[in-house]
Amino acid sequence: MRMRKKKHGDERRAALSHMLITADALTPGTARSHFADPTRPLMLEIGCGKGDFVIGMAKRHPEWNFLAMERVPDVILCAMEKCHEAFGGTAPDNVIFCIANANALTDFFAPGEIDGIYLNFSDPWPKSGHEKRRLTYGSFLADYRTVMAAGRPLTFKTDNRGLFDYSLLSLEANGWKCEDVTYDLHASRWNAENIVTEYERNFSEKGFSINRVVAYAPAENPAELPKIVMPDTDSVGDDGKTENH
Ligand SMILES: C[S@@+](CC[C@H](N)C(=O)[O-])C[C@H]1O[C@@H](n2cnc3c(N)ncnc32)[C@H](O)[C@@H]1O
Numbered sequence: 001m002r003m004r005k006k007k008h009g010d011e012r013r014a015a016l017s018h019m020l021i022t023a024d025a026l027t028p029g030t031a032r033s034h035f036a037d038p039t040r041p042l043m044l045e046i047g048c049g050k051g052d053f054v055i056g057m058a059k060r061h062p063e064w065n066f067l068a069m070e071r072v073p074d075v076i077l078c079a080m081e082k083c084h085e086a087f088g089g090t091a092p093d094n095v096i097f098c099i100a101n102a103n104a105l106t107d108f109f110a111p112g113e114i115d116g117i118y119l120n121f122s123d124p125w126p127k128s129g130h131e132k133r134r135l136t137y138g139s140f141l142a143d144y145r146t147v148m149a150a151g152r153p154l155t156f157k158t159d160n161r162g163l164f165d166y167s168l169l170s171l172e173a174n175g176w177k178c179e180d181v182t183y184d185l186h187a188s189r190w191n192a193e194n195i196v197t198e199y200e201r202n203f204s205e206k207g208f209s210i211n212r213v214v215a216y217a218p219a220e221n222p223a224e225l226p227k228i229v230m231p232d233t234d235s236v237g238d239d240g241k242t243e244n245h
Contacts, residue, residue, distance in 0.1 A: 003072065003074050003075055003078070005074060006074040006077055006078075009073065009074055009077055012077055012081070013073065013076075013077050013080070016077075016080045016081065016084060016091070018091055019080050019083065019084070019091045019095065019096060019097055020076070020080060020096070020097050020098070020099070021034055021096055021097075021098050021099075022098070022099050022100070023098070023099065023100035023101070023104075023108070025098075026098060026100060026107075026108035026109070027107075027108070028106075028107075028108065028109055028110035028113070029109075029110040029113065031067060031108070031109060031113060031114075032065065032113075034067075034096045035065040035093065035094065035096060036093035036094075037065070037093070037094075038065075040063060040064055040065045040094065041063075041064045041065065041115040041116070042064075042065045042066075042067065042113065042114055042115050043057070043061075043064050043065065043066050043067070043114070043115060043116045043117070043118065044066075044067050044069060044109075044114045044116070044117050044118070044147075045057075045066065045067070045068045045069065045117075045118040045119075045120070046069050046102045046117065046118070046119055046122070046135060047069070047070060047071075047102070047119065047120065047121075047122055047123075047135070048068035048069060048070045048076070048079055048097070048120075049070065049075060049079065049120070049121070049197065049198055049199065050075060050078045050079050050082060050198045051068065051078065051079025051080070051082045051083050051097075052082070052195070052196065052197050052198050052201075053118065053120050053195050053196075053197045054066050054068040054079070054083070054095055055079075055082060055083050055086045055087075055095075056195035056196075057118075057195055058083075058092050058094050058095045059086075059092075060195070061094075062092075062094055064094060064115075065094050065095075065096075066094060066095045066096070067096050067097075067098055068095060068096070068097045068098065069097075069098045069100050069102055070097070070098075070099065070100075071099065071100065071101045071102070073099050076097050076098075076099055079097060080097050083095060083097075102135065102140070103140075105140075105143040105144070105146075105147050106143050106146050106147065108147075109147040110147075111146050111147065112147070112148065112149040113147055114147045114148045114152070115148065115152055116148070116152055116153050116154075116155070117144050117148065117152075117153075117154045117155070118154075118155050118156075119135050119136070119154065119155070119156045119157075120156075120157055120158075120197045120199070120200070121157065121158055121159065121160075121197055121199035121200060121203075122134070122135040122136070122156075122158065122163070123135075124158070124160040124162065124163040125163075126160075126162060126163070128230070131166075131228070134163065134166065134167070134170075136156065136163070136166065136167035136170050136171065137170060138170060138173070138174050138222075138225035138226060138228075139225060141154075141170065141171065141174045141176065141221075142174070142221045142222075142225070144217065145174075145217045145218060145220075145221050146221070148217050149217070150217050150218060150219045150220070151216055151217060152216070152217050153214050153215065153216055153217075154171075154176070154214070154215045154216075154217065155212070155213075155214050155215075156212070156213050156215065157185060157197075157200070157210055157211060157212040157213075158210070158211055159199070159200070159203035159204070159208040159209070159210055159211070160211075161183075161211060162230075164183075164211035164213075165230070166228060166230050167213070168181070168213060169228050169229075169230065170226075170228050171213070171215045173222075173226035173228060174218065174221070174222055174225075174226060175218030175219075175220075175221070175222060176215040176216060176217060176218055177215065177216040177218070178213050178214075178215045179213070179214050179215070179216065180212070180213065180214045181211075181212070181213045182211065182212050182213075183209060183211050184209040184210065184211075185209075185210040185211070185212040186204060186209070186210055187209070188212075190212070194212075
């Protein structure tokens with residue numbers, strides 16, 4: 001996510017440090033200890049952006065803990081400030097933000113430590129040469145499977161049809177069971193329970209329909225990463241964005 005540098009970012013993050021951990025604090029088996037009630041199920045959002053989704057989920061599910069991971073410190077600051085305000089100027093006891101890159105999840109979590117993962121409007125990386133950077137590439141799925149138990153859900157939504165089609169192929173080739181697939185979430189029976197993210201609001205206002213899948217982790221990871229064959233969509237930039245991202 002592109003963002004102008006925040007003024008006094010370090011001081012503002014420090015003021016909300018009770019809601020924030022850095023990657024160093026995440027070692028396998030410790031994530032739950034950062035929450036008031038470590039016995040609750042632990043959900044992970046990867047790339048939380050400015051936080052609308054995790055704030056909505058935390059309000060709806062006070063019985064779950066949410067770890068909102070984001071690699072850009074100024075973006076996470078925005079999410080934290082919004083969250084603090086949304087909970088009346090206090091920190092909810094079921095949300096922790098974490099500045100970290102999700103490309104090292106098995107360094108952060110023990111096998112089976114996470115109960116569910118959310119990917120919302122992940123960067124599409126449309127060039128075929130950048131396939132490995134997509135958050136639904138086989139190596140990421142293998143890490144998700146390792147940090148979650150078999151049968152745990154990965155929920156993925158995006159406006160980007162190319163990324164969605166790729167992701168369905170990748171999930172299925174890696175043994176995940178895809179359910180509740182929709183190519184128009186807002187017109188679907190699941191819309192009433194949907195929590196809209198910042199990107200989702202923006203793209204749907206521009207007329208893009210929203211794709212969504214809930215995929216369940218396989219019994220085990222495949223021995224080798226399967227090859228996914230997709231049409232080349234090299235028409236746009238090499239920074240992970242398409243014309244609408
Ligand atoms: C396109 S934005 C979507 C933001 C938000 N989820 C939404 O739907 O509005 C993708 C976000 O994911 C973050 N991100 C991308 N790759 C990441 C990674 N490997 N680890 C952590 N965050 C990542 C980016 O910094 C960006 O804020």
